[in-house]
Amino acid sequence: MRALPSLPQLVMELQAAMQQEDIDIHTLAERITLDAALAARILRLANSSFYGVSSKVVTVQQAVSIVGFASIRTLVTACSIIGNFAPHRDAAFDLVGFWRHATATAVCARVLAPYMQLNPEHAFIAGMLHDIGRLVIATQCQEQYLQVARFARDNDCGLLIAENAVLGIDHARIGSALATHWHFPALIGEAVAGHHQCAVDAGQPALTVLIGLANALAHVVDAPGGALAPLSCVLPFMIPVPEDDWDRVRGDMVTLFGELCQVLTP
Numbered sequence: 001m002r003a004l005p006s007l008p009q010l011v012m013e014l015q016a017a018m019q020q021e022d023i024d025i026h027t028l029a030e031r032i033t034l035d036a037a038l039a040a041r042i043l044r045l046a047n048s049s050f051y052g053v054s055s056k057v058v059t060v061q062q063a064v065s066i067v068g069f070a071s072i073r074t075l076v077t078a079c080s081i082i083g084n085f086a087p088h089r090d091a092a093f094d095l096v097g098f099w100r101h102a103t104a105t106a107v108c109a110r111v112l113a114p115y116m117q118l119n120p121e122h123a124f125i126a127g128m129l130h131d132i133g134r135l136v137i138a139t140q141c142q143e144q145y146l147q148v149a150r151f152a153r154d155n156d157c158g159l160l161i162a163e164n165a166v167l168g169i170d171h172a173r174i175g176s177a178l179a180t181h182w183h184f185p186a187l188i189g190e191a192v193a194g195h196h197q198c199a200v201d202a203g204q205p206a207l208t209v210l211i212g213l214a215n216a217l218a219h220v221v222d223a224p225g226g227a228l229a230p231l232s233c234v235l236p237f238m239i240p241v242p243e244d245d246w247d248r249v250r251g252d253m254v255t256l257f258g259e260l261c262q263v264l265t266p
Contacts, residue, residue: 001177071121116209126191175193
């Protein structure tokens with residue numbers, strides 16, 4: 001992890017401000033405008049169908065006003081996380097698929113967070129980071145990554161078992177350590193560390209449970225014609241979403257996922 005670059009100073013400042021609501025939006029917009037690639041992504045999102053703006057958004061200041069400071073802060077952070085990892089040419093690792101799954105998990109977590117009275121932006125970032133340990137292994141320990149894949153295939157087991165057998169640690173714990181290294185709030189690191197355990201440990205924090213469920217839902221949202229059943233039979237017992245809201249919830253997930261994939265994925 002020490003070999004990885006630190007997150008940009010702007011992101012560090014935004015993380016420090018995650019609990020503040022009196023941020024100078026004009027200053028934020030000016031800082032974003034200095035990064036042409038980031039500004040372009042922000043404008044694409046603000047002009048997307050998800051926000052349904054009737055007239056074209058042409059400045060970052062307008063985008064911040066439309067999308068909201070919290071969402072802009074989260075998007076800046078997500079862009080920086082993705083940008084911290086150079087394109088990976090190894091055919092054994094599907095980088096585009098990895099970021100699609102991370103984005104789908106983040107979107108599902110964000111949409112469901114209010115039903116669990118959780119911060120949607122914390123939920124989004126935890127979803128983006130939940131599997132980041134896999135990317136650390138694939139980019140920093142390529143030989144061991146191949147050994148993990150072979151072990152999982154030869155022993156017909158899951159990645160966590162294979163990772164612990166080969167490395168003595170798994171991607172969830174590596175991801176949690178990276179979240180701490182990047183100075184994200186502790187509850188985000190806890191959610192990353194425990195997202196595979198939420199189904200078996202009733203004592204897990206609510207954000208950890210949410211990320212575990214979002215991880216499962218992500219495979220459904222990123223599938224042609226995916227439906228929430230049979231997960232919808234289980235989810236109401238874990239997330240108090242009114243039955244009449246499920247169609248809208250699914251629609252929001254699919255729409256936001258499609259828009260963010262165009263903005264975020266390499």
